[in-house]
Amino acid sequence: MSAAVGVGLVALQILAGLFLARRLGRAGEPWWARASLAFALGGAVIGLAQVALSALGFAAGLGVPVGIAVVSVLAARLPRQPASTPASTAASTAAASTPLPATDGLDRHARRVLLGLTLVVGLVGASASAGLPFRSDGSKFWAPRARELATAGALEVPALVDEYRVAFHRTYPLLVPTLLAPAFAHSSPDAMVGAKVVLAAYHLALLGLVAAALLRCGPRGGWVLLAFLGSPLLMRTEIRESVVAGGFVDEVVAVYLLLLVMTVERLRGAVARDGGTGAVLLAVLVGAALVATKLEGALALACVLVAVLLAGPRGRGKMLVVCGGVLLLSVPTLWIRGGVIPDEPIVSWAGLVDPASLGARFVPVLYEVFATLLDASALGLLPLLVVVVLTGLPGRGRAYPRLLLLGLLGFLVLVYLGTTMDVARHVHTSAHRLLFQWMPALALLAARALQRAREDDVAASPEAAGG
Amino acid sequence: MTPIRAALLLVALLSAAGAWLVSERELVFEPDVITTWRAEHVDDRPLTAAQESEFRAIRGATRRQDLLLLLAALAVGALAVAVWPAAARTAGGTVPAVLALGAVVLLGWSLSMSVNNQIHRAVAGEWTLSDDAFESFTGPLASLLADYRERIPEDEAVILVGVDPFALNVASWALYPRPMYMLVRPIPQTYTLFQVRDEIAGTALAADHPGRWVVHVTVMAQGGAERTGRADLLKVDE
Numbered sequence: 001m002s003a004a005v006g007v008g009l010v011a012l013q014i015l016a017g018l019f020l021a022r023r024l025g026r027a028g029e030p031w032w033a034r035a036s037l038a039f040a041l042g043g044a045v046i047g048l049a050q051v052a053l054s055a056l057g058f059a060a061g062l063g064v065p066v067g068i069a070v071v072s073v074l075a076a077r078l079p080r081q082p083a084s085t086p087a088s089t090a091a092s093t094a095a096a097s098t099p100l101p102a103t104d105g106l107d108r109h110a111r112r113v114l115l116g117l118t119l120v121v122g123l124v125g126a127s128a129s130a131g132l133p134f135r136s137d138g139s140k141f142w143a144p145r146a147r148e149l150a151t152a153g154a155l156e157v158p159a160l161v162d163e164y165r166v167a168f169h170r171t172y173p174l175l176v177p178t179l180l181a182p183a184f185a186h187s188s189p190d191a192m193v194g195a196k197v198v199l200a201a202y203h204l205a206l207l208g209l210v211a212a213a214l215l216r217c218g219p220r221g222g223w224v225l226l227a228f229l230g231s232p233l234l235m236r237t238e239i240r241e242s243v244v245a246g247g248f249v250d251e252v253v254a255v256y257l258l259l260l261v262m263t264v265e266r267l268r269g270a271v272a273r274d275g276g277t278g279a280v281l282l283a284v285l286v287g288a289a290l291v292a293t294k295l296e297g298a299l300a301l302a303c304v305l306v307a308v309l310l311a312g313p314r315g316r317g318k319m320l321v322v323c324g325g326v327l328l329l330s331v332p333t334l335w336i337r338g339g340v341i342p343d344e345p346i347v348s349w350a351g352l353v354d355p356a357s358l359g360a361r362f363v364p365v366l367y368e369v370f371a372t373l374l375d376a377s378a379l380g381l382l383p384l385l386v387v388v389v390l391t392g393l394p395g396r397g398r399a400y401p402r403l404l405l406l407g408l409l410g411f412l413v414l415v416y417l418g419t420t421m422d423v424a425r426h427v428h429t430s431a432h433r434l435l436f437q438w439m440p441a442l443a444l445l446a447a448r449a450l451q452r453a454r455e456d457d458v459a460a461s462p463e464a465a466g467g
Numbered sequence: 468m469t470p471i472r473a474a475l476l477l478v479a480l481l482s483a484a485g486a487w488l489v490s491e492r493e494l495v496f497e498p499d500v501i502t503t504w505r506a507e508h509v510d511d512r513p514l515t516a517a518q519e520s521e522f523r524a525i526r527g528a529t530r531r532q533d534l535l536l537l538l539a540a541l542a543v544g545a546l547a548v549a550v551w552p553a554a555a556r557t558a559g560g561t562v563p564a565v566l567a568l569g570a571v572v573l574l575g576w577s578l579s580m581s582v583n584n585q586i587h588r589a590v591a592g593e594w595t596l597s598d599d600a601f602e603s604f605t606g607p608l609a610s611l612l613a614d615y616r617e618r619i620p621e622d623e624a625v626i627l628v629g630v631d632p633f634a635l636n637v638a639s640w641a642l643y644p645r646p647m648y649m650l651v652r653p654i655p656q657t658y659t660l661f662q663v664r665d666e667i668a669g670t671a672l673a674a675d676h677p678g679r680w681v682v683h684v685t686v687m688a689q690g691g692a693e694r695t696g697r698a699d700l701l702k703v704d705e
Contacts, residue, residue, distance in 0.1 A: 117574070128585055131588075132593065133593070139636040139637065165647060165648055166647040188598045190600055191600060192604065223559070223564065223567040226571065228570075231573075231577075236584075237588075364501060376533050377536055380570050381537070381540055381569050382570070393560075422514045450559035
């Protein structure tokens with residue numbers, strides 16, 4: 001029964017995102033890529049609405065997903081205006097300048113093999129995610145919070161407003177718990193599978209979005225996809241706190257960060273018609289979902305903003321508009337954060353300005369952060385590939401991804417310099433997850449960089465020069 | 468033989484040798500320079516000696532696995548590109564090709580580990596899609612928690628004391644919807660649950676509920692009163 005509730009919620013989430021995915025996504029995508037996008041966008045819309053209602057004192061129930069799904073389906077049935085199509089038909093921003101030779105497409109058999117591998121990784125990971133019980137932070141506070149939010153608004157849940165109740169990380173954002181609350185509300189008290197099915201669907205959606213995005217980058221994107229699929233965190237059940245291992249939100253953060261980076265590429269894109277109002281709206285929606293999913297979501301958004309601002313004039317104005325929109329949609333999250341019992345700080349800002357503490361920690365932190373790039377047990381060889389491609393290859397358009405990579409590494413160094421825990425212990429429990437949140441987005445930027453390098457080679461070839 | 472192919476074969480050989488050397492060790496520790504630095508620059512947020520010792524072993528094992536997988540994958544990736552140089556052209560370079568082909572090793576390894584683990588846990592009743600995840604979630608504490616559920620009415624408060632992250636998590640989950648409280652103040656290890664109960668009885672903690680119970684999660688995690696001879700569950704106001 002609970003599994004059926006979970007499947008129903010997944011279906012509602014897809015339907016809720018159907019309209020937006022059609023209007024804001026790319027045309028010509030395979031069904032699984034469209035379903036992945038619809039699921040992610042449906043989750044963003046339902047989750048943000050549930051968080052807003054929760055801030056107003058409403059329990060997170062089935063009404064919101066059903067209502068939004070009905071509206072979305074009705075809206076999707078409306079005839080499309082010709083003027084609204086450009087955003088969806090626009091080509092990849094990277095493919096804007098030099099057309100690649102006809103032989104440069106991904107071989108049909110190679111594409112099938114890669115899709116087959118993606119499916120295997122998706123199914124094995126989803127099976128672990130759906131069938132194994134919550135562990136670590138999943139059981140410690142995320143799942144209990146989802147169950148409590150099904151009974152009352154966020155500022156009325158005793159665990160969030162009574163300091164003596166059992167509760168951890170009360171200030172963490174509530175998008176995912178409110179999405180999963182209906183699964184607990186409509187399942188028997190000892191059932192977890194409904195909520196776990198929704199998380200398993202996020203796992204599949206992440207793989208669907210990554211595969212679609214990387215395969216658009218030609219054969220080189222296919223190679224990056226292969227490296228991505230080799231990340232053990234996507235399947236291994238023993239890794240600390242991944243969704244597959246009974247954890248909770250890191251893959252959801254990865255989904256919205258990937259969508260944000262993809263959309264920002266459109267905002268900065270060479271194809272003017274691809275970066276219109278639709279792309280701004282999409283960026284606002286996924287940016288707000290990112291902020292409402294986890295604390296570091298806001299820091300990831302800040303990294304993207306700073307990278308765009310420093311990388312050049314392209315997309316600067318639009319990115320500021322996006323941040324304004326995100327701030328507006330984040331008011332309920334900030335409101336709830338201000339109303340609950342504050343947490344003990346995980347990062348001490350005082351520690352960041354204390355010379356003795358900084359001196360003691362700087363070398364170990366640098367070592368730990370860079371050792372995480374070699375964490376093959378969790379992340380495979382993908383971090384190495386991303387770093388090599390983004391820093392090693394010469395060529396155009398490399399400033400923005402390099403700044404983003406630098407921002408991520410700087411963020412990790414700052415967090416661990418200021419941590420209130422022992423450095424090595426904190427890195428051990430969290431760095432692989434923080435890095436994984438960024439891996440899909442960075443893999444996409446690496447694939448785009450490789451594709452651009454190929455275009456530059458073609459443009460510089462004697463045949464191209466000769467006309 | 469081209470220089471690149473020779474270099475790839477050398478990388479494959481060195482990586483394989485490195486993987487073999489790592490596989491011979493039980494633990495791999497951080498470089499001496501980092502250990503020395505830590506000793507000379509004492510952090511103001513250190514672990515206790517016991518935590519340090521336990522954590523050092525965990526980290527050593529993790530680092531060993533990371534290095535072993537990294538070197539094995541690099542060895543296979545470099546060998547594959549040496550045998551199939553066309554891969555480097557389509558991948559956009561030798562290094563991306565080595566890393567992508569090396570990742571295939573990790574993909575196969577993760578796949579087999581995950582499937583194997585899921586099958587074993589399904590046989591043990593830990594992997595389930597059923598509506599009753601109580602036993603798979605609470606594991607060895609299932610019978611104790613089932614007993615607590617019978618004894619504690621749903622409207623009475625439960626106050627958790629002691630330290631054991633797993634027991635704390637599963638107890639707070641399994642005893643829902645009973646109002647769950649936590650004693651924030653640290654309890655001396657020499658205290659019995661009776662002493663803790665007597666202290667709580669004089670406070671207003673959770674006093675607005677029809678009844679209060681105190682659970683010692685550390686004793687619970689060790690198997691409860693039957694196994695340890697120490698009280699694990701007491702009613703506060705009798």
